[in-house]
Amino acid sequence: MKLLTLATCNLDQWSLDFEGNLRNIKSSIKEAKDMGARYRLGPELEVCGYGCEDHFTEEDTYLHCWQCIADLLKTDLTNDILCDIGMPISHQNVHYNCRIFILNKKILFIRPKIDMADDGNYREPRWFTGWKRKFELEDHYLPRIIQDITGQSKVKMGIGCLAFKDTVLATETCEELFTPNSPNIYLGLSGVEIITNGSGSHHQLRKLNKRIDLMKSATSKGGGIYLYANQQGCDGGRLYYDGCALIIQNGELISQGSQFSLKDVEVITATLDLQEVRSYRSRMTSRSVQASESVHIPRIDVDFRLTSEDIHLKPTSIKEVKYLKPEEEIAYGPSCWLWDYLRRSKMNGFFLPLSGGADSSSVATIVYVMCELVVLECSHGNQEVIKDIRRVTNEVEYIPKDPKELCNRIFYTCYMGTTNSSEETKNRAKKLSDQIGSFHLSISIDEIVKSFESVFKQVSEKVPKFKVFGGSHTENQALQNIQARSRMVLAYYLSQLLLWTRGKPGGLLVLGSANVDEALRGYLTKYDCSC
Numbered sequence: 391m392k393l394l395t396l397a398t399c400n401l402d403q404w405s406l407d408f409e410g411n412l413r414n415i416k417s418s419i420k421e422a423k424d425m426g427a428r429y430r431l432g433p434e435l436e437v438c439g440y441g442c443e444d445h446f447t448e449e450d451t452y453l454h455c456w457q458c459i460a461d462l463l464k465t466d467l468t469n470d471i472l473c474d475i476g477m478p479i480s481h482q483n484v485h486y487n488c489r490i491f492i493l494n495k496k497i498l499f500i501r502p503k504i505d506m507a508d509d510g511n512y513r514e515p516r517w518f519t520g521w522k523r524k525f526e527l528e529d530h531y532l533p534r535i536i537q538d539i540t541g542q543s544k545v546k547m548g549i550g551c552l553a554f555k556d557t558v559l560a561t562e563t564c565e566e567l568f569t570p571n572s573p574n575i576y577l578g579l580s581g582v583e584i585i586t587n588g589s590g591s592h593h594q595l596r597k598l599n600k601r602i603d604l605m606k607s608a609t610s611k612g613g614g615i616y617l618y619a620n621q622q623g624c625d626g627g628r629l630y631y632d633g634c635a636l637i638i639q640n641g642e643l644i645s646q647g648s649q650f651s652l653k654d655v656e657v658i659t660a661t662l663d664l665q666e667v668r669s670y671r672s673r674m675t676s677r678s679v680q681a682s683e684s685v686h687i688p689r690i691d692v693d694f695r696l697t698s699e700d701i702h703l704k705p706t707s708i709k710e711v712k713y714l715k716p717e718e719e720i721a722y723g724p725s726c727w728l729w730d731y732l733r734r735s736k737m738n739g740f741f742l743p744l745s746g747g748a749d750s751s752s753v754a755t756i757v758y759v760m761c762e763l764v765v766l767e768c769s770h771g772n773q774e775v776i777k778d779i780r781r782v783t784n785e786v787e788y789i790p791k792d793p794k795e796l797c798n799r800i801f802y803t804c805y806m807g808t809t810n811s812s813e814e815t816k817n818r819a820k821k822l823s824d825q826i827g828s829f830h831l832s833i834s835i836d837e838i839v840k841s842f843e844s845v846f847k848q849v850s851e852k853v854p855k856f857k858v859f860g861g862s863h864t865e866n867q868a869l870q871n872i873q874a875r876s877r878m879v880l881a882y883y884l885s886q887l888l889l890w891t892r893g894k895p896g897g898l899l900v901l902g903s904a905n906v907d908e909a910l911r912g913y914l915t916k917y918d919c920s921c
Contacts, residue, residue, distance in 0.1 A: 400622035444516075475492065528546070592631050839872055
């Protein structure tokens with residue numbers, strides 16, 4: 391057997407949080423080394439965070455990334471472990487989304503991304519250019535801060551692979567896995583045995599199924615080892631990146647990370663046998679024929695072995711893929727996003743106008759699920775979560791043990807009724823609040839609405855009526871909208887003062903409750919509780 395231990399990870403990186411991102415990167419490398427790994431894969435653009443958007447056009451972003459790499463190179467962390475790190479690089483005044491390979495305090499190689507994601511939520515071509523010179527390497531001249539540390543003036547950049555003394559490794563990045571002519575096809579045929587993918591892939595219902603199907607297909611057709619890393623968290627934008635780092639060999643799952651987690655760093659490893667890959671490939675005559683006439687991929691020789699001499703090592707066994715139910719994905723994705731946003735915002739909880747209807751009730755339930763996840767992590771001794779919840783609640787010794795009790799500390803709900811509201815919806819809101827433990831208020835906003843009507847009467851000498859009382863469509867719409875907009879103004883007012891009424895400092899984030907259909911089609915009242 392030729393055994394090697396490889397590591398990949400989920401990291402909660404935040405746009406432009408260079409210090410925090412570097413701390414997570416260092417932590418993941420240390421964990422990988424402690425677990426016996428000789429290779430560590432990280433997510434896409436992990437140094438700066440994936441969602442920097444137009445900050446990718448600023449040269450400071452690239453400088454700070456190199457400063458982080460310089461800081462890493464000054465340590466011993468990269469000794470005896472190949473570190474595959476995602477960051478943006480400016481090459482000949484063109485910006486590329488890249489992987490940078492570091493070993494023993496030296497930069498080995500820079501691999502730019504070929505295919506940019508440019509659909510749905512992604513706009514990568516706005517900031518980056520895809521590398522068009524396939525199977526060519528050229529010199530990239532390193533910045534002075536790196537030259538002074540490594541003594542290197544330049545390294546190779548392009549589409550190539552790393553040829554170690556015992557195996558060959560290459561990478562593809564995120565979107566490239568989803569393209570018809572994926573790099574893993576020609577990399578595998580050219581003899582690459584380990585293919586890796588540092589990704590920044592957001593959560594979408596059942597998207598994990600597609601990712602795993604593609605990776606299994608890639609390695610079952612041509613054999614090989616496939617590692618996948620992903621960002622996990624909010625990143626400062628609207629999307630939630632759902633982690634689920636993976637290690638797959640010959641079409642079988644070997645190791646799987648969590649899909650939804652509150653951990654900042656999660657490292658998974660697997661011990662694999664290269665002989666399994668070689669035997670698998672040698673049994674496929676059709677693959678051998680295609681490999682014999684495949685394109686040549688430039689190789690960079692590396693004086694290093696990824697395999698281990700530890701005679702006590704044993705290969706990691708095959709595992710069943712863990713898929714969550716759709717209902718679980720819907721609950722956990724937004725809940726994890728809310729927690730990440732809350733702790734990073736430095737605010738102290740959430741406020742939600744709770745109408746008793748399905749939309750706001752769903753939002754309230756998601757907050758409660760978030761509280762369940764926080765309590766679970768605290769029970770497991772997650773010190774980062776404990777530190778964050780103590781800051782959110784301003785209680786220095788607090789460790790939550792019950793989600794309802796936590797919910798009462800950080801979640802405030804309010805039923806804002808009018809003469810047009812029903813007792814049934816009021817009671818529903820109160821019942822849900824009792825079930826989840828939120829700090830709940832029930833108030834009437836009739837006086838606020840009447841004050842607007844009074845001001846309008848002063849300036850126009852007219853009183854609008856609802857349609858059921860003989861009013862026009864215009865009157866009816868105005869009267870409906872002023873109720874909704876009054877709720878929004880009151881929501882923000884209460885969010886700033888409710889903690890104060892309980893003798894606590896800070897403020898609350900106001901949650902909207904527009905459903906997906908309203909948000910996509912835009913038929914919600916502008917500046918109402920959807921805000």
